[in-house]
Amino acid sequence: MSVQTKQKSHRIHEGTASRTFDIVNVILLVLVALICLLPFVHVMAMSFSSNSAVISQKVFFLPVDFSLEGYRMVLEDASMMRSLGNTVLITVAFTIIGMTLTILAAYPLTKRELKGRSVIAFMFMFTMYFGGGLIPEYLLMNDLKLLNTLWSLILPLTFSAYNIIIMRSFIESSIPASLEEAAFLDGASYWDILFRVVLPLSKPVIATLCLFFAVGRWNAYGDALYYVSSNSRVYPLQLKLYYLMGMASDAANLAEGGTGSYVTAEVIKATCVMFATIPIIILYPFLQRYFVTGIMIGAVKG
Amino acid sequence: MSVAASRKGKKAFHAGAYFKRYWPLYAMLVLPMAFCLLFKYWPMTGLAMAFKDYKVVRGIWGSKWNGFSNFQYLFSRAESIGVILQTLKLNLLDLLFGFPMPIILAIMINECRSKAFKRITQTVIYLPHFLSWVIIASMFIMLLRTETGIVNIVSASLGGQKVPYLEDNHLWQIVYIFVGVWQSMGWGTIIYLAAITGISSELYEAATVDGAGRFAKIWHITLPGIRGTVVTLLIMNLGRVLGSSFERVNSLSNPYVVMKGANVIATYIYRVGLSQGKYHYATAMGLFQNVIGILLILIADRFAKSMGESGLI
Numbered sequence: 001m002s003v004q005t006k007q008k009s010h011r012i013h014e015g016t017a018s019r020t021f022d023i024v025n026v027i028l029l030v031l032v033a034l035i036c037l038l039p040f041v042h043v044m045a046m047s048f049s050s051n052s053a054v055i056s057q058k059v060f061f062l063p064v065d066f067s068l069e070g071y072r073m074v075l076e077d078a079s080m081m082r083s084l085g086n087t088v089l090i091t092v093a094f095t096i097i098g099m100t101l102t103i104l105a106a107y108p109l110t111k112r113e114l115k116g117r118s119v120i121a122f123m124f125m126f127t128m129y130f131g132g133g134l135i136p137e138y139l140l141m142n143d144l145k146l147l148n149t150l151w152s153l154i155l156p157l158t159f160s161a162y163n164i165i166i167m168r169s170f171i172e173s174s175i176p177a178s179l180e181e182a183a184f185l186d187g188a189s190y191w192d193i194l195f196r197v198v199l200p201l202s203k204p205v206i207a208t209l210c211l212f213f214a215v216g217r218w219n220a221y222g223d224a225l226y227y228v229s230s231n232s233r234v235y236p237l238q239l240k241l242y243y244l245m246g247m248a249s250d251a252a253n254l255a256e257g258g259t260g261s262y263v264t265a266e267v268i269k270a271t272c273v274m275f276a277t278i279p280i281i282i283l284y285p286f287l288q289r290y291f292v293t294g295i296m297i298g299a300v301k302g
Numbered sequence: 303m304s305v306a307a308s309r310k311g312k313k314a315f316h317a318g319a320y321f322k323r324y325w326p327l328y329a330m331l332v333l334p335m336a337f338c339l340l341f342k343y344w345p346m347t348g349l350a351m352a353f354k355d356y357k358v359v360r361g362i363w364g365s366k367w368n369g370f371s372n373f374q375y376l377f378s379r380a381e382s383i384g385v386i387l388q389t390l391k392l393n394l395l396d397l398l399f400g401f402p403m404p405i406i407l408a409i410m411i412n413e414c415r416s417k418a419f420k421r422i423t424q425t426v427i428y429l430p431h432f433l434s435w436v437i438i439a440s441m442f443i444m445l446l447r448t449e450t451g452i453v454n455i456v457s458a459s460l461g462g463q464k465v466p467y468l469e470d471n472h473l474w475q476i477v478y479i480f481v482g483v484w485q486s487m488g489w490g491t492i493i494y495l496a497a498i499t500g501i502s503s504e505l506y507e508a509a510t511v512d513g514a515g516r517f518a519k520i521w522h523i524t525l526p527g528i529r530g531t532v533v534t535l536l537i538m539n540l541g542r543v544l545g546s547s548f549e550r551v552n553s554l555s556n557p558y559v560v561m562k563g564a565n566v567i568a569t570y571i572y573r574v575g576l577s578q579g580k581y582h583y584a585t586a587m588g589l590f591q592n593v594i595g596i597l598l599i600l601i602a603d604r605f606a607k608s609m610g611e612s613g614l615i
Contacts, residue, residue: 021516025413032407033426036488039441040429042452046444057455105334108327115320120331127342129596133588135575136348139362140341159337190326219434222549226576238436245440247553266450273440280432288428295492 046270047071054266070271080272082233083240087218090153090236095213098158102209106167107194128161134226141227148231153224157217163209166298170205171198208294211287218279237276244272352586358579365582372586382570382587386544389566392478392551393543400483401539404490405532409520411491412498427488439553442481443468469558478554478563493535494528501527534611541602544594548572567591 041061046054047070048063058064074080108114109121131137137156138147146152175198183193199206221238228234235243242248280287321328347362352372354365376382407427414420430438445451446467454464467473505523514522548568555564567587575584 015515018516021413022415025410026419029407029410029414029419029423032487033423035484036427036430039445043441043444057450057452060452101334101337104330108330111327113324114327115324120335124334124338127338129599130346130592131342132345132348133585133592134571135351135581135585135588136345137341138576139348139581140345155337156341159334159341164334190324190330194330215432219432219437220549221434221436222552225552226572238434241436241440242553245436245443247436247439247555266444269440269444273437277433277437284429284432287432288425291428291432292492296496 043270043273046267047274049267051265051267054270067267070265070267071275073268074271074275079232079235080240080275083235083237084275086150086234087237090150091214091217093150093154094158094217095210097154098160098163098213099206099210101158102160102163102167103194103199103206105164106171107198109164109168110171111190124161124164127159138226146227148228148234150228150234152227153217153234153236156223157220158213160213162298163212166294167202167205167209170202170297174205175201204290204293205297207286208290208297211283211290212294215280215287241272241276245269349585349589351582352589354582356582356585358581372582373590376583376586376590381565382583385565385567385570385587388563389544389546389568392475392563392566393545395475395479396482397539397543399479400486400490401536403483403487405494405528407487408491408494408498408528409524411495412524413516413520424488424491427491429488430485431489433485435547435549435553438481438485439550442477442554443556446477468556471559471562474554474556474559475563478551481554482550494531497528497531498524530611533609534606537602537606537611538599541599542595544591544598546591 038061042059045061045063046059048066048068049059050065050067050069053059053064053067105124109117109124111117114120132140141147141152141156146155179197179201180193183197188196219238221236221242224236224239225242229239351362351365353367353369354362355368355371356362356365411420411423414423445453448454448464448466448469451467453467458464465473467477501523505527506519509519509523544567546566546568551564551566551569552572555569560569571584571588574580574587
């Protein structure tokens with residue numbers, strides 16, 4: 001609305017300078033957009049080209065000698081499919097547990113009658129700024145016997161103070177207290193109110209936070225490198241890709257993973273990159289919308 | 303009703319009656335609290351290792367205390383000092399180039415007249431934010447390799463020299479900064495675009511009537527209008543100047559730079575701790591980073607509030 005009025009006001013005094021400004025502005029933005037997009041387009045073009053075309057460096061932004069060979073090989077690779085399965089599994093479990101914890105923590109924290117509310121809130125928020133760090137967390141996984149299991153990638157990060165803050169400020173700002181009070185008068189318990197009043201009205205923020213959890217888990221590989229690098233059966237997709245690309249750059253890694261000596265065809269590499277990105281691309285329209293919503297709620301109280 | 307009940311509860315507080323009524327709220331908190339204690343607070347007790355001479359066979363609590371000698375060791379060695387300085391260097395460069403980009407882009411997007419063009423541009427420049435560091439690093443490594451990368455192929459075909467972007471320590475750091483800016487600049491515009499939407503359109507109309515050009519309006523209306531957001535975000539970023547993203551450095555790293563430009567606190571902790579098993583040094587380094595980090599954030603918060611901004615905490 002305000003944007004529209006701004007645009008109208010620009011039009012009143014349309015001078016040459018202003019028009020030049022517009023043209024330069026659009027050209028620069030197109031350049032920026034291309035810089036963002038082209039690396040991606042190039043890898044996609046490689047993934048759909050034949051290996052020989054890629055090796056002879058003929059591929060730029062369009063597939064040369066179109067071929068689905070790379071995709072066939074990736075889909076037939078058992079270890080690749082197992083990594084995909086691992087990632088799907090941990091992403092789903094992580095999102096469900098994370099969301100459960102977030103809801104159960106955020107709702108009571110919106111209640112003034114909760115004694116010790118500020119202490120609990122502080123205790124949660126403190127974890128955003130301070131933590132034990134890599135080694136103590138690694139030793140915890142070791143003590144819990146979770147090293148080299150999928151659980152080490154599911155459990156530790158499900159408690160997210162940042163997401164709890166977002167959920168809490170959404171409930172506080174968007175759910176009218178009168179609705180909850182009316183339910184109270186009807187004899188509803190806190191559980192009833194949470195499930196019948198608060199959650200149905202929180203669908204947008206739940207969708208947003210589910211995507212935060214899911215994308216975060218899908219994309220992360222650091223914890224997998226720390227916790228499961230000696231068991232290739234539980235590699236998630238990103239870690240698999242990490243070894244496949246030959247990124248394990250220090251000697252210890254090569255020894256541990258035993259996979260550092262990969263010499264992988266360029267087409268396969270490009271295809272794997274695409275393979276791990278396709279789900280993100282498919283979900284992208286939702287991701288964009290809901291992530292922006294989340295940023296906005298988070299910015300109010302961050 | 304519930305508020306009234308709690309007021310009554312405060313007047314004559316009976317623990318029994320209170321919990322009988324409000325126990326569901328505490329029941330809900332049990333699970334999150336358990337996860338928080340186990341996965342966030344329990345590891346903090348492991349920080350004791352920073353003050354111990356850790357021996358695997360004795361475990362954390364069986365090992366002997368050795369005061370600050372782990373820290374003395376760290377601060378007397380050229381490598382660990384170099385690691386801290388390298389972390390600062392990369393983060394400051396990141397700030398120098400990465401911080402202004404979203405502001406400039408947000409203003410440029412706001413100046414666009416076509417709504418469709420605006421929306422397409424935003425959709426495209428947000429994309430890198432959603433890709434993992436492995437994917438991003440893979441793409442740029444493929445693009446920039448000396449012999450087979452498209453960038454060098456194109457520049458060679460135009461008569462240029464092949465440039466070792468990834469192997470040369472100096473160039474690698476430029477690549478590292480560039481890729482970081484590439485990944486975050488689009489997403490960073492969101493908060494500024496929101497701030498710009500909040501500026502009253504009357505200001506622009508009045509300026510137009512006074513004959514102000516586009517640059518004049520940006521300089522005198524848009525920029526002052528988002529000043530608060532800029533200051534808050536700048537201070538917040540300064541507060542994180544000793545932080546480091548393991549995944550970004552590690553995925554872009556390679557054997558030529560791993561002990562040079564890519565040797566930052568996060569990768570040092572990983573290498574010295576997990577790969578070499580010197581847990582106490584790695585933990586001490588992590589604690590140092592954490593304490594300085596939290597101090598910087600508290601200072602930044604104070605500073606933001608003293609400038610009349612809303613602060614972060």
